[in-house]
Amino acid sequence: MQTQISVKTAVVAVVIALAFFISLEIYLRKAGGFVGYDDGPELWAHSRDMVYEPSDKTVVFTGSSRIKYDLDIPTWEKLTGTHAVQLAMVASSPRLFLTDLANDPKFKGKLIVDVTEVLFFSHRGTTYPEQFVSYYHKRTPAQKASFVLDKPLEAHLVFLNEGHYAINALLGRLHVQDRPGVYPFLDFPSGFDRTVYNRQCIMTPEFVADTNQHNQVKAIWGLLKGDPTPPMSGKDLDSTMLSVKNDVNKIRARGGEVIFVRTPSTGFFWGAEQHLFPRKLYWDRLLAETGCKGIFFTDYPDMAKLDCPELSHLSQASAVIYTTTLVNVLEKEKGWSFNQPAKTVYNLTNKNLSRHGF
Amino acid sequence: MVFNSYTFIAFFAIMLLLHNLPISWKAKKINLLIASYIFYAAWNPPFILLLWLSTVVDFFVGRALYTQPNIHKRRLLLVISLIGNLGMLCFFKYGGFILENFVHLTNLLGIDYHPAKPSIILPAGISFYTFTTLCYTIDMYRKESKPVKSLLDFSLFVTFFPHLVAGPIVRPPQLVPQFETPRKVSRQQLLDGLMLLTLGLFMKVVCADTLLSATADTVYGAGIPMGPLDAWAGVLAFSGQIFFDFAGYSTSAIGVALCLGFILPQNFLCPYGAVGFSDFWRRWHITLSSWLRDYLYIPLGGNRKGKFRTYINLMITMLIGGLWHGANWTFVAWGGLHGVYLWIEKAIRDSRSKISNAPSEEVPKPVIVTASFGPPLIGKKSATFVYALLTFLLICITWVFFRSTTFSGAGLLLASMSGRLAPVGPPLLATVDIIKVFVVIGLMLIVHWSMRNTTFLKTMGKMPWWAVSVVWAGMIVLIVLSQGTSKAFIYFQF
Numbered sequence: 001m002q003t004q005i006s007v008k009t010a011v012v013a014v015v016i017a018l019a020f021f022i023s024l025e026i027y028l029r030k031a032g033g034f035v036g037y038d039d040g041p042e043l044w045a046h047s048r049d050m051v052y053e054p055s056d057k058t059v060v061f062t063g064s065s066r067i068k069y070d071l072d073i074p075t076w077e078k079l080t081g082t083h084a085v086q087l088a089m090v091a092s093s094p095r096l097f098l099t100d101l102a103n104d105p106k107f108k109g110k111l112i113v114d115v116t117e118v119l120f121f122s123h124r125g126t127t128y129p130e131q132f133v134s135y136y137h138k139r140t141p142a143q144k145a146s147f148v149l150d151k152p153l154e155a156h157l158v159f160l161n162e163g164h165y166a167i168n169a170l171l172g173r174l175h176v177q178d179r180p181g182v183y184p185f186l187d188f189p190s191g192f193d194r195t196v197y198n199r200q201c202i203m204t205p206e207f208v209a210d211t212n213q214h215n216q217v218k219a220i221w222g223l224l225k226g227d228p229t230p231p232m233s234g235k236d237l238d239s240t241m242l243s244v245k246n247d248v249n250k251i252r253a254r255g256g257e258v259i260f261v262r263t264p265s266t267g268f269f270w271g272a273e274q275h276l277f278p279r280k281l282y283w284d285r286l287l288a289e290t291g292c293k294g295i296f297f298t299d300y301p302d303m304a305k306l307d308c309p310e311l312s313h314l315s316q317a318s319a320v321i322y323t324t325t326l327v328n329v330l331e332k333e334k335g336w337s338f339n340q341p342a343k344t345v346y347n348l349t350n351k352n353l354s355r356h357g358f
Numbered sequence: 359m360v361f362n363s364y365t366f367i368a369f370f371a372i373m374l375l376l377h378n379l380p381i382s383w384k385a386k387k388i389n390l391l392i393a394s395y396i397f398y399a400a401w402n403p404p405f406i407l408l409l410w411l412s413t414v415v416d417f418f419v420g421r422a423l424y425t426q427p428n429i430h431k432r433r434l435l436l437v438i439s440l441i442g443n444l445g446m447l448c449f450f451k452y453g454g455f456i457l458e459n460f461v462h463l464t465n466l467l468g469i470d471y472h473p474a475k476p477s478i479i480l481p482a483g484i485s486f487y488t489f490t491t492l493c494y495t496i497d498m499y500r501k502e503s504k505p506v507k508s509l510l511d512f513s514l515f516v517t518f519f520p521h522l523v524a525g526p527i528v529r530p531p532q533l534v535p536q537f538e539t540p541r542k543v544s545r546q547q548l549l550d551g552l553m554l555l556t557l558g559l560f561m562k563v564v565c566a567d568t569l570l571s572a573t574a575d576t577v578y579g580a581g582i583p584m585g586p587l588d589a590w591a592g593v594l595a596f597s598g599q600i601f602f603d604f605a606g607y608s609t610s611a612i613g614v615a616l617c618l619g620f621i622l623p624q625n626f627l628c629p630y631g632a633v634g635f636s637d638f639w640r641r642w643h644i645t646l647s648s649w650l651r652d653y654l655y656i657p658l659g660g661n662r663k664g665k666f667r668t669y670i671n672l673m674i675t676m677l678i679g680g681l682w683h684g685a686n687w688t689f690v691a692w693g694g695l696h697g698v699y700l701w702i703e704k705a706i707r708d709s710r711s712k713i714s715n716a717p718s719e720e721v722p723k724p725v726i727v728t729a730s731f732g733p734p735l736i737g738k739k740s741a742t743f744v745y746a747l748l749t750f751l752l753i754c755i756t757w758v759f760f761r762s763t764t765f766s767g768a769g770l771l772l773a774s775m776s777g778r779l780a781p782v783g784p785p786l787l788a789t790v791d792i793i794k795v796f797v798v799i800g801l802m803l804i805v806h807w808s809m810r811n812t813t814f815l816k817t818m819g820k821m822p823w824w825a826v827s828v829v830w831a832g833m834i835v836l837i838v839l840s841q842g843t844s845k846a847f848i849y850f851q852f
Contacts, residue, residue, distance in 0.1 A: 005818060007549065009824075014834075141399070143365075160841060182784060
């Protein structure tokens with residue numbers, strides 16, 4: 001086989017590639033880029049593995065994106081002395097995750113389910129949960145090993161932040177004009193959705209301080225206004241309630257506990273949610289049919305006063321307050337006990353980002 | 359494990375190290391065999407037992423087939439081997455399909471029969487290693503080659519990790535002699551192998567998974583009438599995805615084997631540069647089409663039993679080839695459509711040869727030839743290019759059946775492609791996705807056409823060394839920037 005591929009060719013190729021990656025990494029860091037984990041099925045499966053820890057040492061959370069922002073995991077773990085396992089997924093309904101845990105006879109722990117009505121009471125947001133649950137149950141030893149090898153790379157290299165610097169993300173940001181009616185590329189500012197290893201989502205201080213970026217995200221939420229899908233009702237809602245009730249009963253029958261939480265939203269988002277999903281018809285009915293306890297943010301002044309910079313999720317500073325209040329309510333009102341007594345809100349600064357390993 | 363994963367990079371680095379240690383050839387082969395079992399067990403460890411069973415049974419049956427003088431006993435041994443191999447394949451791959459069709463049939467006959475749905479996990483690569491072991495026993499029965507002397511060499515032939523789960527489908531004479539004598543990988547082989555591995559990963563990770571798969575998934579998963587632009591973009595995207603995915607695996611496999619000093623057969627030769635369908639099958643999944651030719655088409659009689667039987671044999675081969683790809687009638691339809699294309703092409707070729715042999719000069723030959731395939735074209739080269747393009751477009755139609763899970767889904771997409779259906783909703787695809795598809799498919803067709811008579815390595819060999827470095831670096835950069843989940847190769851499910 002006659003070719004000109006020589007050692008020189010290979011070495012120069014590697015040097016060019018390395019020079020490119022080093023330059024890119026330096027450029028991205030100077031431009032304010034940060035490392036972040038790909039919130040894909042591998043990371044979710046890694047968390048899913050932890051649900052079997054003893055129930056006095058672990059609490060499992062699931063839901064949509066809100067609980068991923070609003071639960072500050074280091075605060076939770078410091079106040080309760082229990083491990084918080086985050087199984088929520090952005091743009092997803094937690095019902096499939098709930099069913100997955102209900103059908104797992106080994107799961108007997110405490111579960112907190114975040115209810116974002118527009119996803120919980122709908123048939124949207126099933127793609128990720130189906131993929132993730134399927135991935136978890138079919139995960140091969142090779143995939144587990146790849147995750148272990150991938151983790152240190154993602155933890156140190158900014159350009160491996162898939163959501164912002166992978167080819168498809170870069171192409172999407174070209175904002176080529178679409179035909180009318182095409183679902184657009186959702187261009188979230190990079191500081192909005194930083195995912196850390198425990199799967200908590202964090203807004204960067206730069207994002208929190210920049211109202212232009214808030215407006216960019218609000219414009220994306222505004223796209224929901226054009227969704228013609230009516231809220232779930234009638235037999236559809238009945239069967240959803242029944243399905244949730246059955247799942248909850250399965251977990252309870254094994255000694256587990258389930259609590260629903262409604263995390264804060266503000267502005268037109270909160271207004272639309274109140275209008276489309278009246279509390280009495282959805283939230284109250286959910287608690288009544290399942291017999292579960294619930295924590296609705298407007299019932300607690302410390303939660304109700306929190307502001308969502310982009311109307312739907314809390315900044316990390318607010319997440320600390322939300323989490324502390326949540327722990328207090330769980331202990332004092334809902335009868336949960338933890339290894340450590342709940343403490344007062346502890347002081348948070350942006351330096352607390354380092355607690356997440358950054 | 360898949361080639362496009364961190365696990366494989368670590369595994370392969372260890373393998374390269376072990377294979378170049380100053381140890382005996384036998385020890386190196388044992389290393390390779392253990393590594394191959396680890397490679398396979400990394401998916402689903404229990405299925406390694408099936409692989410062992412298949413290997414051991416076929417090794418001893420193959421030897422007995424060769425040495426047994428009694429023809430009846432030899433036939434019996436062949437039947438045992440066929441039942442063992444095909445039975446395993448039928449159970450794991452076609453068990454559910456057979457039961458489903460049986461239930462349909464009984465229901466049609468008015469019998470109310472509704473058994474529980476079987477839950478059978480398909481072992482990775484079962485179709486590939488079954489064909490690999492089958493060709494050995496058939497060769498032994500025909501005495502076309504000598505039996506493999508050692509179980510170690512035979513096990514390695516069946517299990518050698520680069521080809522184990524998705525081919526190329528190797529024949530004993532292609533690989534066993536390479537295990538029998540000590541080999542040392544040359545520096546050139548190592549460099550060529552690394553280049554091919556990079557190319558294969560580029561095809562899979564960048565072209566198939568990053569640039570095309572989402573568009574194909576969106577269109578094939580829509581299940582609603584859509585505009586012709588969206589429909590064609592989706593169909594073209596899948597045509598590219600299936601090529602880049604499978605050829606990417608084969609190229610990686612050949613590269614990995616070459617890095618270890620072993621040569622695997624070519625599996626793809628720029629198939630979308632094919633002019634006609636028989637040319638396509640000489641370029642697409644070459645090791646499967648040659649397997650089907652040698653172990654199915656020719657034993658059926660090939661073209662030796664008259665024109666009618668030739669057509670029938672051709673169709674049977676293509677239908678079974680379709681079924682080999684998956685347990686669904688849509689795969690059979692895919693094979694059947696290719697069979698029809700080959701029939702038409704053969705009829706045209708026969709009519710052309712008749713004309714060329716005809717003593718009469720009254721009918722101008724070129725008119726008939728072109729009229730039978732398309733409008734008269736100016737210039738031979740441009741005509742050939744148009745034929746190649748037409749071949750590609752007709753092959754895209756066949757992929758609709760291959761990718762769709764139901765005939766109604768395929769029909770809906772074909773009707774959407776024709777523009778006869780009014781879309782029920784807004785357009786599906788973002789402009790950037792459509793641009794990606796047309797740019798990637800356009801470049802792919804240009805590359806296939808311009809490289810249809812050469813290979814990638816030969817093309818690289820003609821370029822200045824620095825340009826090869828830039829191309830190589832470019833591929834590495836794009837692979838890393840693609841990121842994403844290590845998606846399994848489509849052909850693993852076959």
